[in-house]
Amino acid sequence: MLKVDGLEAGYGRSQVLFGMTLAAEEGEVVSLVGRNGMGKTTTVNTLMGLLPVRRGRIGFDGADIAGRAPNRIARAGIGLVPEGRRVFASLSVEENLVATARRGAGARWGLADVFGLFPRLQERRRQSARTLSGGEQQMLAIGRALLTNPRLLILDEATEGLAPIIRQEIWACLGRLKAEGQTILVIDKNLKEMARLVDRHHLIEKGRVVWAGSPEALAREPDLAHRHLGL
Template sequence: MLQAERLESGYGNSKVLFGLDLEIGAHSVVSLLGRNGMGKTTTVKTLMGMLPVQGGSLRFDGQEIGGLRPHRIARLGLGLVPEGRRIFGSLSVLENLVATSRNERKGLWNLERVFGLFPRLRERRAQSARTLSGGEQQMLAIGRALLTNPRLLILDEATEGLAPVIRHEIWACLNQLKDEGQTILLIDKNLKEMQHLVDRHYMIEKGRVMWHGSSQELLAQPELVDRYLGV
C-alpha cells in the first residue's frame, strides 16, 4: 500500500531523514520505533505532505505522492491522529467530528460507528472539546481521523500521557480496528501492548531504519530494545 524508498526529508537545510525505507502492506499494522529525536514524527509529517520529500520516493498504491499537498494526500486515504491530539477546542465534540466526515467510500465510518466505538463521545457530543479530559480528547482525535474513512490510519503517540484505564480503551480500539482489516502505522512506546497488535516493527536511529522484523523476532532479540529504545 505505502512504500518509502531512500526517503530524505527535514526542516529547511536541517535534514532529519537520511534514506529511510518503510513498507506498509494493506490490512497490516506497522510500528515505527525509536528514541525521541530520531525522526519518527518527521517521518509522519513527510508521509502526510507537511514536510517536503527532499530525496528518494514515496508511493501510495503505486502513485508517487511526494510532491502532493496535505489535503490531497488525505483525500487519497491517509488519516492522521497527530501527536498532541490537535482537536478544535472552540468547537463541540459533534462539530469536531462533522468537520472531517467524508462519505465517499463503501464500508463507511460514520457518526454512529464512532459513537459505538467511543460511547463517551456520544454522551459529550454537545460539550466544548476543550473541556474534555485528555483521554476523551484522544478518543475525539481518533474518531475524527476515522471519519475521513482512511485506508491508512497513522497514530503518533496515541497513548502518551494517558491514565492506564484510558490507555486500555485505546488499545482495545486499535485491536478492534485491526480485526476489521484497518491498515495502521503506529508510533508508541508501549512494546508490551504492541507485541500482540503489530505485524512488523521498524526501528529508526538518526533518520535511518536500523532494524525491522516481527514481534516474535523482536522478542527474541532483547538487546535491540536496549540499543535503539533505551535511554
C-alpha cells in the first residue's frame, strides 16, 4: 500500500531526509523509530504533503503522490494523528470529530463507531476539547483521523507524555484496529509495547532507514536498539 523510495526533503537549505525508504503492505502495522532529530516527523510531514519532496517517490496504492497537496493526499486515503494531537480547542468533542469526517461508499467509520471505540469521548461529546486530559485529547485525535475513513493511518508519537494506563488503552485500540485490517504507520519509543503490535520496524538514523525487520529480529540484536535508539 505504501512504498517510499529515495525520499529527500528538508527545511529551507537544511536537508533532513537522505534517500528515505519505507514500506507497508495492506493490513500491516509498521513503525518508524529513532532518536529525536533523526527525521521521523519530517518523514510524516513529507508524506502528508506538508513539506515539498526534493527527490524520490511516495507510492500509495500504486500511484505516486509525491508533490500532491495535503488535502488531495488526505482524500486519497491517508489519515494523520499528528504529534501534539492538535485538536481544535474551542470546539466541542463532537464538533472536532465531525469537522473533517468523510463518508463514502463502503466507509467503515461513523460517529457511533468512534464512540464505541472510545466511550469516554461519548461521555464528553458536548465538552470543549480544551477541557480534556492529554490522553482524552489523543483519543479525540485518533477518532478524528478515523472519521476520514483512511486506508493508511499514521500516528506520530502515539503515546508520548501519556500516563501508563492511557498508553495501554491506546495500544489496545491500535490492536483492535489491526485485527480489523487497518494499515498503520506508528512512531513511538516504546519497543516493548510495539512488539505486540508491529509487523516490521524501520530504524531511522540521520534521515535514512538503517535497519528494517520484525520485532523478534530486533530483540535478537540488542546492540541495534542501543546504537540507534539509546536503549
